[in-house]
Amino acid sequence: MSNWEILWSSRDVFLDGFYNTLQLFGISAVLAFLLGAALVFLLEGSRPRLRIPLRIFIDGMRMLPFLILAYLLYYGLPSAGIRMSAWYAGLTALVLYHGAYFAEILRGCRTTFAQGQVEAAIAQGFSLPGMFLRIILPQLILKTRGLMGNQLIILLKDTAFLVIITVRELTAAANSLSSTYFIPMEAFIVVIGFYWLISIGLEQFIKLIGRYGAKRGFENA
Amino acid sequence: MPETAAVSIRKLSKSFDGTEVLRDVSLEVKPGEVVSILGSSGSGKSTLLRCINWLEQPDRGDIHIDGDRIGVSDSGKAMSRRELASMRARLGMVFQGFNLWPHLSVVRNVTEAPIHVLGLSKAQAEERAMALLEKVGMVEKRDDYPYTLSGGQKQRVAIARALAMQPKVMLFDEPTSALDPELVGEVLGVIKDLSKEGYTMVLVTHEMEFARAVSDQVVFLDKGIIIEKSHPSEFFVNPKTDRVRRFLELEAPVV
Numbered sequence: 452m453s454n455w456e457i458l459w460s461s462r463d464v465f466l467d468g469f470y471n472t473l474q475l476f477g478i479s480a481v482l483a484f485l486l487g488a489a490l491v492f493l494l495e496g497s498r499p500r501l502r503i504p505l506r507i508f509i510d511g512m513r514m515l516p517f518l519i520l521a522y523l524l525y526y527g528l529p530s531a532g533i534r535m536s537a538w539y540a541g542l543t544a545l546v547l548y549h550g551a552y553f554a555e556i557l558r559g560c561r562t563t564f565a566q567g568q569v570e571a572a573i574a575q576g577f578s579l580p581g582m583f584l585r586i587i588l589p590q591l592i593l594k595t596r597g598l599m600g601n602q603l604i605i606l607l608k609d610t611a612f613l614v615i616i617t618v619r620e621l622t623a624a625a626n627s628l629s630s631t632y633f634i635p636m637e638a639f640i641v642v643i644g645f646y647w648l649i650s651i652g653l654e655q656f657i658k659l660i661g662r663y664g665a666k667r668g669f670e671n672a
Numbered sequence: 673m674p675e676t677a678a679v680s681i682r683k684l685s686k687s688f689d690g691t692e693v694l695r696d697v698s699l700e701v702k703p704g705e706v707v708s709i710l711g712s713s714g715s716g717k718s719t720l721l722r723c724i725n726w727l728e729q730p731d732r733g734d735i736h737i738d739g740d741r742i743g744v745s746d747s748g749k750a751m752s753r754r755e756l757a758s759m760r761a762r763l764g765m766v767f768q769g770f771n772l773w774p775h776l777s778v779v780r781n782v783t784e785a786p787i788h789v790l791g792l793s794k795a796q797a798e799e800r801a802m803a804l805l806e807k808v809g810m811v812e813k814r815d816d817y818p819y820t821l822s823g824g825q826k827q828r829v830a831i832a833r834a835l836a837m838q839p840k841v842m843l844f845d846e847p848t849s850a851l852d853p854e855l856v857g858e859v860l861g862v863i864k865d866l867s868k869e870g871y872t873m874v875l876v877t878h879e880m881e882f883a884r885a886v887s888d889q890v891v892f893l894d895k896g897i898i899i900e901k902s903h904p905s906e907f908f909v910n911p912k913t914d915r916v917r918r919f920l921e922l923e924a925p926v927v
Binding site: 565567568570571572573574575576577578579581585586589590593666667668669 | 725727753754757758760761763764765767769770771772773774775784785788789790817818819820830833834837
């Protein structure tokens with residue numbers, strides 16, 4: 452049997468890993484975005500007591516290597532009595548870490564947002580959440596789509612770190628096949644293909660947002 | 673019983689960083705009345721207008737909209753955001769810079785607040801929006817996005833957007849100052865039509881001829897003080913103060 456045939460016969464392992472990676476990526480991308488948006492909304496309001504802890508959280512996350520955070524949640528927290536499965540610890544790490552980055556991307560864009568549009572919304576009687584959701588956030592998304600796309604790619608690649616805390620994702624699948632049959636070259640090439648597949652899908656999604664934006668005059672954003 | 677004023681401003685004062693921009697300003701706007709606020713730049717006229725819907729908070733004095741005080745609740749405390757929002761929804765505001773929301777189509781700019789602030793159904797809001805877009809001559813552009821419109825078209829949409837809340841009073845903050853000269857007429861035409869329909873309006877403007885034609889009352893602000901308040905036939909023909917006379921000579925040379 453050739454090396455490729457060995458991999459083909461173990462395709463279930465790959466597909467399982469692919470499915471897990473896709474799931475982790477999809478769920479954490481959505482939750483991290485929601486967390487980032489929520490953080491920016493909370494920074495928006497006039498709640499100075501909240502501002503400082505939020506800033507500390509965002510900056511703290513950005514100063515931390517992702518792997519350390521994953522270690523901390525999976526190996527560190529049990530000593531504090533909090534025990535999560537590897538999958539949940541991995542997901543939590545992805546959401547917290549990338550949520551902070553999403554917050555920073557959106558916040559940076561928010562500071563350049565035209566104040567007149569905000570005044571128009573206030574003058575029309577919008578509540579703060581209503582204004583954020585309907586007037587501000589959609590435009591922040593259109594304007595930051597490039598940066599968001601980058602961040603999502605980084606998020607995807609960070610899922611590979613989770614092999615170290617025993618999450619059974621794509622890289623873990625390749626790892627186990629390569630060591631079982633000692634065919635690292637072929638196993639990792641296959642895995643690259645799978646990551647590409649997700650990246651291409653992601654790129655199409657960002658392009659879709661781009662087209663939506665271009666129709667509204669946001670193409671130079 | 674006297675008629676309740678649409679807007680009643682009493683002894684309003686406002687400072688920015690120690691500079692007094694409004695001093696003891698009082699003004700009554702009756703229902704159906706059109707009041708123009710004139711003055712050179714920096715005289716406080718935009719600030720006065722922005723105090724009416726609490727975009728700026730005055731330091732002293734009070735403002736009543738249709739008999740209800742804005743900014744301060746009955747208990748004497750500052751209004752909650754919710755109370756303030758519902759007061760603001762009773763006032764329509766048109767800005768110098770249009771301030772349309774670029775991610776929404778023309779019709780959605782007009783329906784957004786009626787749906788999400790007033791709670792109208794989408795169908796009701798669209799019906800109302802189409803009637804207003806018809807009024808400002810923008811029906812064909814209903815599905816276009818703001819960036820494709822000229823300044824005059826944007827401002828007409830902004831007027832429709834403000835009207836869609838069915839406000840008690842319309843506030844115009846230099847609505848034509850950001851427009852190319854050839855586009856000023858279409859916007860003034862719309863505002864003039866509104867005045868004929870009996871809308872109550874307060875407008876800050878530099879268009880003297882226009883103010884003269886539409887106003888029931890002209891107010892002149894100088895360094896934060898109202899120094900003249902009269903009917904346009906009086907104001908433009910027989911100004912009481914030298915300050916206004918000089919202003920009129922510069923702004924609107926006698927034809």
